[in-house]
Amino acid sequence: MEFIVRNAVLQLIKGDITDVEADAIVNAANSTLLGGGGVDGAIHRKGGPKILEECKRIRATEWPDGLPTGNAVITSGGNLKAKYVIHTVGPVWMGGFHVEAELLKRAYKNSLKLAVSKGLRTIAFPSISTGAYRYPVEEASRIAIGVVKDFLENTDKLEKVTFVLFSNRDFNVYLQAVEDLLK
Numbered sequence: 001m002e003f004i005v006r007n008a009v010l011q012l013i014k015g016d017i018t019d020v021e022a023d024a025i026v027n028a029a030n031s032t033l034l035g036g037g038g039v040d041g042a043i044h045r046k047g048g049p050k051i052l053e054e055c056k057r058i059r060a061t062e063w064p065d066g067l068p069t070g071n072a073v074i075t076s077g078g079n080l081k082a083k084y085v086i087h088t089v090g091p092v093w094m095g096g097f098h099v100e101a102e103l104l105k106r107a108y109k110n111s112l113k114l115a116v117s118k119g120l121r122t123i124a125f126p127s128i129s130t131g132a133y134r135y136p137v138e139e140a141s142r143i144a145i146g147v148v149k150d151f152l153e154n155t156d157k158l159e160k161v162t163f164v165l166f167s168n169r170d171f172n173v174y175l176q177a178v179e180d181l182l183k
């Protein structure tokens, strides 16, 4: 499904983000940047060791104590179709009382800003924090779509933002968020 926001396309697809051709795909990483399960595991498996080497270098040179929640960094895409991977860390859901919403907003916003600062024009996101980190997908989808909508309304530097949802249920939840927030 495709929607227009100002000059850009906001796209929702169901699928595997490691198959997506985009200037950058976003990894729902953890602070170590050293891999994990879910999207993170899939990206490192398919992208190959180059991505992990770059992550280790970023840790050593920029974030020796780990990448703080809400921040984003960029590596090459290794063997993926995507040229780059933007690694961000979403919040762990703790019941909604621990600024999770603000941190999730930051993860999306900092990923978008980083893409623009590198001159990238197409970016694909997974549903950050709604897997292992247990953020309720209804709430997370509204934050995700809201941040992207605001961002696209204020820039003409991005051509396309894609959300890649892994299940029919998540796809439908995101679709509902788009229908509610874009009308």
Ligand code: AR6
Residues within 6 Å of the ligand: 015, 016, 017, 018, 028, 029, 030, 035, 036, 037, 038, 039, 040, 041, 042, 090, 126, 127, 128, 129, 130, 131, 132, 133, 134, 135, 164, 165, 166, 167, 170
């Ligand atoms: N393509 C698209 N979406 C996917 C894929 C895929 N290949 N695989 C899983 N999903 P998660 P989080 C969906 O757990 O909640 C990792 O271990 C999944 O169904 O990947 O931010 C990291 O290292 C869910 O809807 O990320 C961290 O430790 C969504 O992606 C931690 O998990 C996010 O699930 C991060 O947890």
